[in-house]
Amino acid sequence: MSIDFSKYIASYPDFPEPGILFRDISPLLENGEVYRAATDKIVDFARERNVEMIVGPEARGFIVGCPVAYKLGVGFSPARKKNKLPGETIEESYGLEYGKSSLYLRTNAVKPGQRVLVTDDLLATGGTIDATIRLVEKLGGIVVGTAFLIELSDLKGREKVKDYDFFTLLKY
Numbered sequence: 253m254s255i256d257f258s259k260y261i262a263s264y265p266d267f268p269e270p271g272i273l274f275r276d277i278s279p280l281l282e283n284g285e286v287y288r289a290a291t292d293k294i295v296d297f298a299r300e301r302n303v304e305m306i307v308g309p310e311a312r313g314f315i316v317g318c319p320v321a322y323k324l325g326v327g328f329s330p331a332r333k334k335n336k337l338p339g340e341t342i343e344e345s346y347g348l349e350y351g352k353s354s355l356y357l358r359t360n361a362v363k364p365g366q367r368v369l370v371t372d373d374l375l376a377t378g379g380t381i382d383a384t385i386r387l388v389e390k391l392g393g394i395v396v397g398t399a400f401l402i403e404l405s406d407l408k409g410r411e412k413v414k415d416y417d418f419f420t421l422l423k424y
């Protein structure tokens with residue numbers, strides 16, 4: 253039976269600020285069968301690319317990337333926001349649909365030449381995924397794919413990841 257994943261995305265106008273139509277993945281996550289089916293699609297995408305490591309940005313990139321890492325038996329390293337990661341880290345800053353921020357990755361997170369999948373829940377302007385990719389590449393990792401649950405096409409984030417294999421479950 254094929255699942256209509258769009259039925260499990262909730263939309264909230266003017267959240268977290270006026271003018272933003274927030275696409276919430278919570279209903280998808282709250283349904284075990286649907287969360288697993290969505291994860292399995294990304295697992296298939298990752299298997300075809302011999303992924304050895306997954307990196308996802310805080311916070312929703314963890315929700316998408318961790319179950320894929322578990323299923324593949326590969327590692328997951330979180331790209332975190334300011335003052336969250338101890339030890340030696342590298343930093344990349346980026347702009348958002350709302351706001352500006354920085355992401356940090358442990359300098360040992362990825363080995364040079366490692367095949368890395370970058371995951372997040374949603375691609376909007378592409379700032380977050382671009383910063384995450386830059387972190388991985390700074391450490392010598394090879395980004396073999398980017399995977400999302402949702403792409404917001406109007407915001408043209410796809411242009412930021414045009415050089416990478418791309419997977420999205422849903423497009424708006």
Ligand SMILES: O=P(O)(O)OC[C@H]1O[C@H](OP(=O)(O)OP(=O)(O)O)[C@H](O)[C@@H]1O
Nearest residue numbers: 310311312348349375376377378379380
């Ligand atoms: O393509 P972009 O324009 O960069 O936007 C997409 C990013 O924005 C959201 O995260 P947010 O920064 O709101 O953080 P959160 O996951 O901690 O809620 C979302 O989870 C993506 O990571």
Ligand SMILES: Nc1ncnc2[nH]cnc12
Nearest residue numbers: 273274275276349374376
């Ligand atoms: N419209 C949106 N909905 C949910 N998360 C987002 N992150 C950036 N833009 C977003």
